[in-house]
Amino acid sequence: MAEVDTQRTAGLSNGNTDTSGSDIDFGISFNGAGSAEVRENGVYRWDTGYASGDVFRVAVVGNQVWYSKNGVVFYTSARAPTYPLLVDTSLMSAGSTTSQAVISGSLARP
16 A cells, blocks of 8 residues: 555455446455445445555455455454455545456465
8 A cells, every 4th residue: 555645545446337336246445544434335244444555355265255364364254255256446536546456266275
């Protein structure tokens, strides 16, 4: 993560109908003040702090969606994903970025 003072959401979705955070099926929303929130279709599920340099991942493992920070899973979704999935983002602040986004079909563990 580069900047810590912008608002944005990034994650996985089955489709992309608009640019809002609530359109992202499984996402992490960064509030620009150090809190990263798990949001599923805009609904709050969990939160954790963040700092510059942290690496977040939203991964599907065994038909479960895992959310991790710096390689440590901090939340597992109760919802199963609908396939196919794509990377989905919502940039709410000027200067917001999402970097190094990757979709891979062979991830063993976040």
